[in-house]
Amino acid sequence: MTTARPFPPAFLFGAATAAYQIEGAAHEDGRTDSIWDVFSRVPGAVVNADNGDVACDHYHRYRDDVALMKDLGLQTYRFSTSWARVRPDGGPVNAKGIDFYSRLVDELLEKNILPWLTLYHWDLPQALEDKGGWTNRDTAYLFNDYALSVHDALGDRVKNWTTLNEPWCSSFLSYIGGEHAPGRQDPAAGLAAGHHLLLGHGLAVQSLRERDASLGLGITLNLTVADPVDANDPGDLDAVRRIDGQFNRFFLDPIFRGAYPADLLEDVAGLGFDEVVQPGDLDIISAPIDALGVNYYHGELVSAHPSAQPMTTVAPSPRPKRSPFPAADGVHWHLRDLPLTAMNWEVQPEGLTRLLQRVHSEYTDPAGVKLYVTENGAAYDDVVGEDGLVHDADRTEFLELHLSAILDAIELGVPVHGYFYWSLMDNYEWAWGYDKRFGIVRVDYDTLERSPKDSARAYARIISGRTL
Numbered sequence: 001m002t003t004a005r006p007f008p009p010a011f012l013f014g015a016a017t018a019a020y021q022i023e024g025a026a027h028e029d030g031r032t033d034s035i036w037d038v039f040s041r042v043p044g045a046v047v048n049a050d051n052g053d054v055a056c057d058h059y060h061r062y063r064d065d066v067a068l069m070k071d072l073g074l075q076t077y078r079f080s081t082s083w084a085r086v087r088p089d090g091g092p093v094n095a096k097g098i099d100f101y102s103r104l105v106d107e108l109l110e111k112n113i114l115p116w117l118t119l120y121h122w123d124l125p126q127a128l129e130d131k132g133g134w135t136n137r138d139t140a141y142l143f144n145d146y147a148l149s150v151h152d153a154l155g156d157r158v159k160n161w162t163t164l165n166e167p168w169c170s171s172f173l174s175y176i177g178g179e180h181a182p183g184r185q186d187p188a189a190g191l192a193a194g195h196h197l198l199l200g201h202g203l204a205v206q207s208l209r210e211r212d213a214s215l216g217l218g219i220t221l222n223l224t225v226a227d228p229v230d231a232n233d234p235g236d237l238d239a240v241r242r243i244d245g246q247f248n249r250f251f252l253d254p255i256f257r258g259a260y261p262a263d264l265l266e267d268v269a270g271l272g273f274d275e276v277v278q279p280g281d282l283d284i285i286s287a288p289i290d291a292l293g294v295n296y297y298h299g300e301l302v303s304a305h306p307s308a309q310p311m312t313t314v315a316p317s318p319r320p321k322r323s324p325f326p327a328a329d330g331v332h333w334h335l336r337d338l339p340l341t342a343m344n345w346e347v348q349p350e351g352l353t354r355l356l357q358r359v360h361s362e363y364t365d366p367a368g369v370k371l372y373v374t375e376n377g378a379a380y381d382d383v384v385g386e387d388g389l390v391h392d393a394d395r396t397e398f399l400e401l402h403l404s405a406i407l408d409a410i411e412l413g414v415p416v417h418g419y420f421y422w423s424l425m426d427n428y429e430w431a432w433g434y435d436k437r438f439g440i441v442r443v444d445y446d447t448l449e450r451s452p453k454d455s456a457r458a459y460a461r462i463i464s465g466r467t468l
Protein backbone atom coordinates (compact mmCIF):
# COMPACT_ATOMS: atom_id res chain seq x y z
CA MET A 1 0.00 0.00 0.00
CA THR A 2 1.33 3.42 -0.87
CA THR A 3 0.81 6.28 1.52
CA ALA A 4 -0.81 9.47 0.32
CA ARG A 5 1.68 12.28 -0.19
CA PRO A 6 0.47 15.69 0.91
CA PHE A 7 1.20 18.97 -0.85
CA PRO A 8 2.41 21.89 1.25
CA PRO A 9 -0.52 23.89 2.69
CA ALA A 10 0.21 27.01 0.60
CA PHE A 11 0.81 25.13 -2.68
CA LEU A 12 -1.42 26.58 -5.42
CA PHE A 13 -3.23 24.38 -7.92
CA GLY A 14 -4.25 26.00 -11.18
CA ALA A 15 -4.59 25.72 -14.93
CA ALA A 16 -3.30 27.90 -17.75
CA THR A 17 -4.46 29.29 -21.09
CA ALA A 18 -3.40 32.10 -23.43
CA ALA A 19 -5.39 34.83 -25.15
CA TYR A 20 -4.97 33.92 -28.81
CA GLN A 21 -5.44 30.23 -28.11
CA ILE A 22 -8.88 30.52 -26.51
CA GLU A 23 -10.54 33.92 -26.89
CA GLY A 24 -11.70 34.13 -30.51
CA ALA A 25 -13.57 37.40 -31.19
CA ALA A 26 -10.51 38.27 -33.19
CA HIS A 27 -12.09 41.26 -34.88
CA GLU A 28 -14.56 42.34 -32.28
CA ASP A 29 -14.73 45.40 -30.03
CA GLY A 30 -11.80 47.09 -31.71
CA ARG A 31 -9.22 44.29 -31.67
CA THR A 32 -6.93 44.34 -34.69
CA ASP A 33 -4.53 41.78 -36.10
CA SER A 34 -1.70 40.33 -34.08
CA ILE A 35 1.19 38.51 -35.72
CA TRP A 36 -0.66 35.23 -35.18
CA ASP A 37 -3.72 36.40 -37.13
CA VAL A 38 -1.45 37.23 -40.04
CA PHE A 39 0.85 34.20 -39.74
CA SER A 40 -2.12 31.81 -39.66
CA ARG A 41 -3.14 33.10 -43.09
CA VAL A 42 0.22 32.20 -44.63
CA PRO A 43 -0.30 29.08 -46.73
CA GLY A 44 1.27 26.07 -45.05
CA ALA A 45 2.15 27.87 -41.80
CA VAL A 46 -0.52 26.20 -39.67
CA VAL A 47 -2.02 22.70 -39.91
CA ASN A 48 -5.37 22.87 -41.78
CA ALA A 49 -4.83 26.64 -42.12
CA ASP A 50 -6.60 26.92 -38.76
CA ASN A 51 -6.75 30.33 -37.11
CA GLY A 52 -7.87 31.85 -33.82
CA ASP A 53 -10.84 33.81 -35.20
CA VAL A 54 -13.26 31.83 -33.04
CA ALA A 55 -10.95 29.52 -31.06
CA CYS A 56 -12.91 28.45 -27.94
CA ASP A 57 -15.03 31.60 -28.03
CA HIS A 58 -13.90 32.28 -24.48
CA TYR A 59 -14.42 36.00 -25.10
CA HIS A 60 -18.17 35.35 -24.99
CA ARG A 61 -18.17 32.33 -22.71
CA TYR A 62 -15.75 33.44 -20.00
CA ARG A 63 -18.41 33.34 -17.29
CA ASP A 64 -19.18 29.69 -17.97
CA ASP A 65 -15.48 28.94 -18.16
CA VAL A 66 -14.85 30.51 -14.77
CA ALA A 67 -17.78 28.53 -13.37
CA LEU A 68 -16.12 25.39 -14.73
CA MET A 69 -12.85 26.33 -13.02
CA LYS A 70 -14.78 26.71 -9.79
CA ASP A 71 -16.36 23.27 -10.22
CA LEU A 72 -12.91 21.78 -10.61
CA GLY A 73 -11.71 23.54 -7.47
CA LEU A 74 -8.93 25.51 -9.19
CA GLN A 75 -7.31 27.96 -6.80
CA THR A 76 -5.66 30.05 -9.48
CA TYR A 77 -6.01 30.68 -13.21
CA ARG A 78 -3.17 31.72 -15.49
CA PHE A 79 -4.33 33.66 -18.55
CA SER A 80 -2.82 36.27 -20.84
CA THR A 81 -4.00 39.65 -22.03
CA SER A 82 -3.91 40.41 -25.74
CA TRP A 83 -1.85 43.47 -26.65
CA ALA A 84 -3.83 43.76 -29.91
CA ARG A 85 -7.08 43.92 -27.95
CA VAL A 86 -5.88 46.29 -25.25
CA ARG A 87 -3.92 48.60 -27.57
CA PRO A 88 -4.96 47.76 -31.15
CA ASP A 89 -2.13 48.29 -33.62
CA GLY A 90 0.00 49.16 -30.60
CA GLY A 91 -1.83 52.51 -30.42
CA PRO A 92 -4.02 54.07 -27.72
CA VAL A 93 -5.90 52.02 -25.14
CA ASN A 94 -9.13 50.44 -26.36
CA ALA A 95 -11.66 50.74 -23.51
CA LYS A 96 -13.76 47.82 -24.76
CA GLY A 97 -10.72 45.58 -25.03
CA ILE A 98 -9.41 46.17 -21.55
CA ASP A 99 -12.93 45.95 -20.15
CA PHE A 100 -13.08 42.29 -21.16
CA TYR A 101 -10.16 41.51 -18.84
CA SER A 102 -11.67 43.62 -16.10
CA ARG A 103 -14.86 41.56 -16.24
CA LEU A 104 -12.86 38.33 -16.34
CA VAL A 105 -10.86 39.34 -13.27
CA ASP A 106 -14.04 40.29 -11.38
CA GLU A 107 -15.58 36.95 -12.24
CA LEU A 108 -12.48 35.10 -11.01
CA LEU A 109 -12.30 37.04 -7.77
CA GLU A 110 -15.98 36.56 -7.17
CA LYS A 111 -15.38 32.80 -7.36
CA ASN A 112 -12.30 33.12 -5.15
CA ILE A 113 -9.88 32.15 -7.94
CA LEU A 114 -6.56 33.99 -7.93
CA PRO A 115 -5.87 35.72 -11.27
CA TRP A 116 -2.34 35.01 -12.59
CA LEU A 117 -1.84 37.40 -15.45
CA THR A 118 0.66 37.11 -18.31
CA LEU A 119 1.19 40.26 -20.35
CA TYR A 120 2.72 38.68 -23.43
CA HIS A 121 1.94 35.22 -24.74
CA TRP A 122 3.23 35.80 -28.28
CA ASP A 123 0.52 37.97 -29.88
CA LEU A 124 2.34 41.14 -30.88
CA PRO A 125 0.18 43.68 -32.76
CA GLN A 126 0.96 43.20 -36.47
CA ALA A 127 1.37 46.97 -36.87
CA LEU A 128 4.41 46.75 -34.58
CA GLU A 129 5.79 43.78 -36.48
CA ASP A 130 5.56 45.92 -39.61
CA LYS A 131 8.04 48.24 -37.89
CA GLY A 132 10.45 45.39 -37.15
CA GLY A 133 8.65 43.68 -34.29
CA TRP A 134 10.94 42.46 -31.53
CA THR A 135 14.00 43.16 -33.65
CA ASN A 136 13.20 46.85 -33.11
CA ARG A 137 14.39 48.15 -29.75
CA ASP A 138 11.37 50.50 -29.56
CA THR A 139 9.13 47.46 -29.09
CA ALA A 140 10.61 46.90 -25.62
CA TYR A 141 9.57 50.42 -24.58
CA LEU A 142 6.13 50.01 -26.16
CA PHE A 143 5.73 46.77 -24.21
CA ASN A 144 6.39 48.73 -21.04
CA ASP A 145 3.68 51.25 -21.99
CA TYR A 146 1.28 48.41 -22.71
CA ALA A 147 2.10 46.77 -19.35
CA LEU A 148 1.32 50.03 -17.58
CA SER A 149 -2.01 50.39 -19.36
CA VAL A 150 -3.03 46.91 -18.26
CA HIS A 151 -1.92 47.79 -14.75
CA ASP A 152 -3.93 51.04 -14.84
CA ALA A 153 -7.08 49.00 -15.34
CA LEU A 154 -6.40 45.85 -13.32
CA GLY A 155 -3.69 46.73 -10.82
CA ASP A 156 -6.24 47.24 -8.04
CA ARG A 157 -7.29 43.59 -8.31
CA VAL A 158 -4.48 41.60 -9.93
CA LYS A 159 -1.43 41.01 -7.75
CA ASN A 160 0.50 38.35 -9.68
CA TRP A 161 2.05 39.58 -12.91
CA THR A 162 4.12 37.68 -15.45
CA THR A 163 5.79 39.78 -18.10
CA LEU A 164 6.57 37.22 -20.81
CA ASN A 165 5.68 33.66 -21.62
CA GLU A 166 8.55 31.61 -23.07
CA PRO A 167 10.69 34.24 -24.78
CA TRP A 168 12.68 31.38 -26.38
CA CYS A 169 9.63 30.71 -28.56
CA SER A 170 8.86 34.36 -29.35
CA SER A 171 12.49 34.99 -30.37
CA PHE A 172 14.42 31.96 -31.63
CA LEU A 173 11.53 29.78 -32.80
CA SER A 174 9.75 32.76 -34.37
CA TYR A 175 12.52 34.91 -35.86
CA ILE A 176 15.10 32.20 -36.62
CA GLY A 177 13.21 28.91 -36.87
CA GLY A 178 10.32 30.50 -38.78
CA GLU A 179 7.92 28.01 -37.19
CA HIS A 180 5.98 30.57 -35.19
CA ALA A 181 4.77 34.06 -36.03
CA PRO A 182 6.15 36.18 -37.61
CA GLY A 183 7.87 33.28 -39.40
CA ARG A 184 11.21 34.92 -40.04
CA GLN A 185 14.44 32.98 -40.57
CA ASP A 186 17.28 35.24 -39.62
CA PRO A 187 19.74 34.40 -36.83
CA ALA A 188 20.71 38.01 -36.11
CA ALA A 189 17.02 38.97 -35.94
CA GLY A 190 16.31 36.16 -33.48
CA LEU A 191 19.12 37.21 -31.17
CA ALA A 192 17.98 40.84 -31.27
CA ALA A 193 14.40 39.73 -30.57
CA GLY A 194 15.58 37.69 -27.59
CA HIS A 195 17.42 40.66 -26.14
CA HIS A 196 14.61 43.14 -26.72
CA LEU A 197 12.08 40.78 -25.15
CA LEU A 198 14.29 40.60 -22.06
CA LEU A 199 14.69 44.37 -22.10
CA GLY A 200 10.91 44.81 -22.27
CA HIS A 201 10.61 42.39 -19.34
CA GLY A 202 13.09 44.38 -17.25
CA LEU A 203 11.50 47.73 -18.08
CA ALA A 204 8.05 46.46 -17.13
CA VAL A 205 9.34 44.92 -13.88
CA GLN A 206 10.93 48.23 -12.93
CA SER A 207 7.90 50.34 -13.69
CA LEU A 208 5.32 48.00 -12.19
CA ARG A 209 7.46 47.77 -9.05
CA GLU A 210 7.60 51.55 -8.88
CA ARG A 211 3.82 51.68 -9.14
CA ASP A 212 3.19 49.12 -6.43
CA ALA A 213 5.88 47.49 -4.34
CA SER A 214 3.45 44.80 -3.17
CA LEU A 215 2.99 43.16 -6.59
CA GLY A 216 4.36 39.69 -7.28
CA LEU A 217 6.36 40.13 -10.49
CA GLY A 218 7.90 37.42 -12.61
CA ILE A 219 8.58 35.79 -15.93
CA THR A 220 7.82 32.35 -17.36
CA LEU A 221 10.54 30.42 -19.22
CA ASN A 222 10.44 27.13 -21.10
CA LEU A 223 13.46 25.48 -19.58
CA THR A 224 14.87 22.10 -20.43
CA VAL A 225 17.09 19.33 -19.12
CA ALA A 226 19.64 18.31 -21.74
CA ASP A 227 21.49 15.02 -21.35
CA PRO A 228 24.31 13.69 -23.54
CA VAL A 229 23.96 10.41 -25.42
CA ASP A 230 27.52 9.60 -24.34
CA ALA A 231 28.78 11.41 -21.26
CA ASN A 232 32.36 10.63 -22.33
CA ASP A 233 32.05 12.12 -25.81
CA PRO A 234 33.28 15.73 -25.88
CA GLY A 235 31.08 16.45 -28.93
CA ASP A 236 27.99 15.24 -27.08
CA LEU A 237 28.90 17.30 -24.04
CA ASP A 238 29.27 20.34 -26.24
CA ALA A 239 25.83 19.65 -27.73
CA VAL A 240 24.47 19.67 -24.16
CA ARG A 241 26.26 22.95 -23.44
CA ARG A 242 24.76 24.61 -26.50
CA ILE A 243 21.21 23.37 -25.90
CA ASP A 244 21.41 24.31 -22.23
CA GLY A 245 22.78 27.66 -23.36
CA GLN A 246 20.01 28.57 -25.76
CA PHE A 247 17.04 27.30 -23.76
CA ASN A 248 18.14 27.98 -20.19
CA ARG A 249 21.17 30.22 -19.70
CA PHE A 250 20.47 32.75 -22.46
CA PHE A 251 17.43 33.80 -20.40
CA LEU A 252 18.29 32.87 -16.80
CA ASP A 253 21.75 34.44 -16.70
CA PRO A 254 20.84 37.99 -17.71
CA ILE A 255 17.77 37.94 -15.45
CA PHE A 256 19.48 36.49 -12.38
CA ARG A 257 23.11 37.46 -12.94
CA GLY A 258 22.98 40.51 -15.17
CA ALA A 259 25.18 38.95 -17.88
CA TYR A 260 24.84 36.79 -20.96
CA PRO A 261 26.85 33.55 -20.71
CA ALA A 262 30.36 34.10 -22.08
CA ASP A 263 30.37 30.82 -24.04
CA LEU A 264 27.18 31.77 -25.89
CA LEU A 265 28.53 35.21 -26.71
CA GLU A 266 31.53 33.49 -28.22
CA ASP A 267 29.29 31.12 -30.20
CA VAL A 268 27.33 33.99 -31.75
CA ALA A 269 30.26 36.33 -32.34
CA GLY A 270 29.93 37.91 -35.77
CA LEU A 271 26.13 38.16 -35.68
CA GLY A 272 26.08 41.73 -34.40
CA PHE A 273 24.72 40.83 -30.96
CA ASP A 274 27.27 43.02 -29.17
CA GLU A 275 25.79 46.07 -30.91
CA VAL A 276 22.26 45.09 -29.93
CA VAL A 277 23.09 45.03 -26.22
CA GLN A 278 23.50 48.62 -25.07
CA PRO A 279 25.16 49.93 -21.91
CA GLY A 280 22.79 49.67 -18.96
CA ASP A 281 20.50 47.07 -20.57
CA LEU A 282 21.64 44.25 -18.33
CA ASP A 283 20.97 46.31 -15.20
CA ILE A 284 17.40 46.74 -16.40
CA ILE A 285 17.00 43.07 -17.35
CA SER A 286 18.28 41.93 -13.96
CA ALA A 287 15.77 44.04 -12.00
CA PRO A 288 14.78 41.82 -9.04
CA ILE A 289 11.74 39.60 -9.55
CA ASP A 290 9.57 37.71 -7.09
CA ALA A 291 8.58 34.63 -9.07
CA LEU A 292 10.01 32.41 -11.77
CA GLY A 293 7.58 30.29 -13.76
CA VAL A 294 9.00 27.12 -15.28
CA ASN A 295 7.21 25.52 -18.21
CA TYR A 296 8.25 21.91 -18.58
CA TYR A 297 7.07 19.36 -21.10
CA HIS A 298 10.14 17.16 -21.65
CA GLY A 299 13.92 17.18 -21.67
CA GLU A 300 16.34 16.44 -24.52
CA LEU A 301 18.82 13.68 -25.25
CA VAL A 302 21.39 15.24 -27.54
CA SER A 303 24.54 14.36 -29.40
CA ALA A 304 26.99 15.64 -31.96
CA HIS A 305 26.22 12.49 -33.96
CA PRO A 306 23.02 11.62 -35.83
CA SER A 307 20.68 9.05 -34.37
CA ALA A 308 20.39 5.67 -36.08
CA GLN A 309 16.62 6.07 -35.73
CA PRO A 310 15.18 8.34 -38.45
CA MET A 311 14.32 11.56 -36.64
CA THR A 312 12.20 12.83 -39.52
CA THR A 313 9.22 11.03 -38.10
CA VAL A 314 9.95 11.29 -34.42
CA ALA A 315 11.84 14.54 -33.86
CA PRO A 316 10.54 16.24 -30.75
CA SER A 317 8.29 18.97 -32.01
CA PRO A 318 8.06 21.96 -32.11
CA ARG A 319 11.76 21.55 -31.43
CA PRO A 320 12.93 21.83 -35.00
CA LYS A 321 15.10 19.03 -36.33
CA ARG A 322 17.71 21.69 -36.71
CA SER A 323 17.83 23.94 -33.67
CA PRO A 324 17.00 27.55 -34.58
CA PHE A 325 19.81 28.90 -32.45
CA PRO A 326 22.73 29.86 -34.70
CA ALA A 327 25.27 28.14 -32.48
CA ALA A 328 23.43 24.85 -32.42
CA ASP A 329 24.09 23.62 -35.92
CA GLY A 330 25.05 19.98 -35.78
CA VAL A 331 23.16 19.15 -32.60
CA HIS A 332 21.23 15.92 -33.05
CA TRP A 333 18.32 14.75 -30.95
CA HIS A 334 17.99 11.11 -29.97
CA LEU A 335 15.00 9.37 -28.49
CA ARG A 336 14.98 7.33 -25.33
CA ASP A 337 12.83 4.35 -24.55
CA LEU A 338 10.09 6.57 -23.16
CA PRO A 339 6.41 6.87 -24.00
CA LEU A 340 5.50 9.69 -26.40
CA THR A 341 2.55 12.07 -26.35
CA ALA A 342 0.62 13.03 -29.50
CA MET A 343 3.21 15.80 -30.01
CA ASN A 344 5.92 13.13 -30.13
CA TRP A 345 7.22 14.59 -26.90
CA GLU A 346 8.81 12.15 -24.49
CA VAL A 347 7.13 11.63 -21.15
CA GLN A 348 10.01 12.33 -18.78
CA PRO A 349 8.77 13.37 -15.32
CA GLU A 350 12.10 12.86 -13.55
CA GLY A 351 13.51 15.62 -15.76
CA LEU A 352 11.18 18.04 -14.01
CA THR A 353 12.57 17.09 -10.60
CA ARG A 354 16.15 17.60 -11.81
CA LEU A 355 15.27 20.86 -13.53
CA LEU A 356 13.61 22.29 -10.42
CA GLN A 357 16.57 21.27 -8.26
CA ARG A 358 19.02 22.93 -10.60
CA VAL A 359 17.06 26.15 -11.09
CA HIS A 360 16.54 26.40 -7.33
CA SER A 361 20.17 25.89 -6.37
CA GLU A 362 21.75 27.94 -9.17
CA TYR A 363 19.26 30.77 -9.62
CA THR A 364 16.08 31.18 -7.57
CA ASP A 365 17.31 30.22 -4.10
CA PRO A 366 20.27 32.62 -4.06
CA ALA A 367 17.98 35.38 -5.35
CA GLY A 368 15.13 34.62 -2.94
CA VAL A 369 12.72 34.09 -5.87
CA LYS A 370 9.70 31.80 -5.64
CA LEU A 371 9.48 28.92 -8.08
CA TYR A 372 6.26 27.82 -9.82
CA VAL A 373 5.52 25.33 -12.56
CA THR A 374 3.43 27.54 -14.83
CA GLU A 375 2.86 24.97 -17.60
CA ASN A 376 2.98 21.21 -17.92
CA GLY A 377 0.59 18.96 -19.75
CA ALA A 378 0.07 16.56 -22.61
CA ALA A 379 -1.74 16.23 -25.92
CA TYR A 380 -3.26 12.85 -26.65
CA ASP A 381 -5.55 11.66 -29.41
CA ASP A 382 -8.67 11.76 -27.30
CA VAL A 383 -11.55 9.51 -28.15
CA VAL A 384 -15.11 10.40 -27.22
CA GLY A 385 -16.70 7.28 -25.78
CA GLU A 386 -20.22 6.06 -26.37
CA ASP A 387 -21.16 7.83 -23.17
CA GLY A 388 -20.05 11.09 -24.79
CA LEU A 389 -17.08 11.42 -22.44
CA VAL A 390 -13.31 11.30 -22.84
CA HIS A 391 -11.69 8.65 -20.66
CA ASP A 392 -8.15 9.95 -20.91
CA ALA A 393 -6.26 7.66 -18.56
CA ASP A 394 -3.05 8.63 -20.41
CA ARG A 395 -3.42 12.32 -19.54
CA THR A 396 -4.37 11.53 -15.93
CA GLU A 397 -1.24 9.43 -15.62
CA PHE A 398 0.86 12.23 -17.12
CA LEU A 399 -0.59 14.70 -14.63
CA GLU A 400 0.00 12.42 -11.66
CA LEU A 401 3.55 11.56 -12.72
CA HIS A 402 4.49 15.23 -12.97
CA LEU A 403 2.80 16.21 -9.71
CA SER A 404 4.72 13.37 -8.14
CA ALA A 405 7.95 14.70 -9.68
CA ILE A 406 7.18 18.06 -8.04
CA LEU A 407 6.61 16.37 -4.68
CA ASP A 408 9.96 14.63 -5.17
CA ALA A 409 11.60 18.03 -5.68
CA ILE A 410 9.86 19.45 -2.61
CA GLU A 411 11.05 16.49 -0.54
CA LEU A 412 14.58 17.16 -1.81
CA GLY A 413 14.36 20.67 -0.38
CA VAL A 414 13.13 22.67 -3.39
CA PRO A 415 10.19 24.83 -2.36
CA VAL A 416 7.83 24.74 -5.34
CA HIS A 417 4.87 27.04 -4.74
CA GLY A 418 2.35 26.00 -7.34
CA TYR A 419 1.39 24.11 -10.48
CA PHE A 420 -0.64 25.16 -13.51
CA TYR A 421 -1.79 22.38 -15.81
CA TRP A 422 -1.64 23.25 -19.53
CA SER A 423 -4.36 23.58 -20.46
CA LEU A 424 -7.71 24.17 -18.87
CA MET A 425 -9.35 23.31 -22.19
CA ASP A 426 -8.49 22.12 -25.68
CA ASN A 427 -7.45 25.12 -27.75
CA TYR A 428 -5.57 26.54 -30.71
CA GLU A 429 -2.17 24.87 -30.49
CA TRP A 430 -0.24 27.39 -32.61
CA ALA A 431 1.29 25.80 -35.74
CA TRP A 432 -0.73 22.64 -34.99
CA GLY A 433 -4.04 24.47 -35.14
CA TYR A 434 -6.86 22.52 -33.47
CA ASP A 435 -5.16 19.23 -34.18
CA LYS A 436 -3.58 18.74 -30.76
CA ARG A 437 -5.68 18.59 -27.63
CA PHE A 438 -4.02 19.45 -24.31
CA GLY A 439 -7.14 20.22 -22.28
CA ILE A 440 -8.50 18.54 -19.19
CA VAL A 441 -11.77 19.89 -20.56
CA ARG A 442 -12.81 18.86 -24.06
CA VAL A 443 -13.99 21.50 -26.49
CA ASP A 444 -16.25 20.37 -29.31
CA TYR A 445 -15.22 22.79 -32.05
CA ASP A 446 -18.54 22.40 -33.88
CA THR A 447 -20.75 23.32 -30.95
CA LEU A 448 -18.10 24.92 -28.69
CA GLU A 449 -19.51 22.83 -25.90
CA ARG A 450 -17.14 22.08 -23.00
CA SER A 451 -17.03 18.73 -21.21
CA PRO A 452 -14.59 17.79 -18.47
CA LYS A 453 -12.50 14.74 -19.31
CA ASP A 454 -11.64 12.07 -16.73
CA SER A 455 -8.35 13.90 -16.16
CA ALA A 456 -10.27 16.98 -15.00
CA ARG A 457 -12.14 14.89 -12.44
CA ALA A 458 -8.85 13.32 -11.32
CA TYR A 459 -7.26 16.75 -10.95
CA ALA A 460 -10.28 18.01 -9.00
CA ARG A 461 -9.92 15.08 -6.58
CA ILE A 462 -6.21 15.78 -6.10
CA ILE A 463 -6.93 19.45 -5.46
CA SER A 464 -9.68 18.80 -2.96
CA GLY A 465 -7.65 16.16 -1.09
CA ARG A 466 -4.38 18.12 -1.43
CA THR A 467 -2.59 14.78 -1.64
CA LEU A 468 -1.35 12.49 -4.36
Ligand code: FCB
Binding pocket: 018, 021, 165, 166, 169, 222, 295, 375, 422, 429, 430, 438
Ligand atom coordinates in the same frame (compact mmCIF):
# COMPACT_ATOMS: atom_id res chain seq x y z
C1 FCB B 1 3.93 26.07 -24.62
C2 FCB B 1 3.10 27.32 -24.83
C3 FCB B 1 1.61 27.09 -24.74
C4 FCB B 1 1.21 25.77 -25.36
C5 FCB B 1 2.05 24.65 -24.82
C6 FCB B 1 1.68 23.29 -25.35
O1 FCB B 1 5.15 26.22 -25.29
O2 FCB B 1 3.45 28.31 -23.91
O3 FCB B 1 0.96 28.19 -25.33
O4 FCB B 1 1.30 25.87 -26.74
O5 FCB B 1 3.40 24.88 -25.11
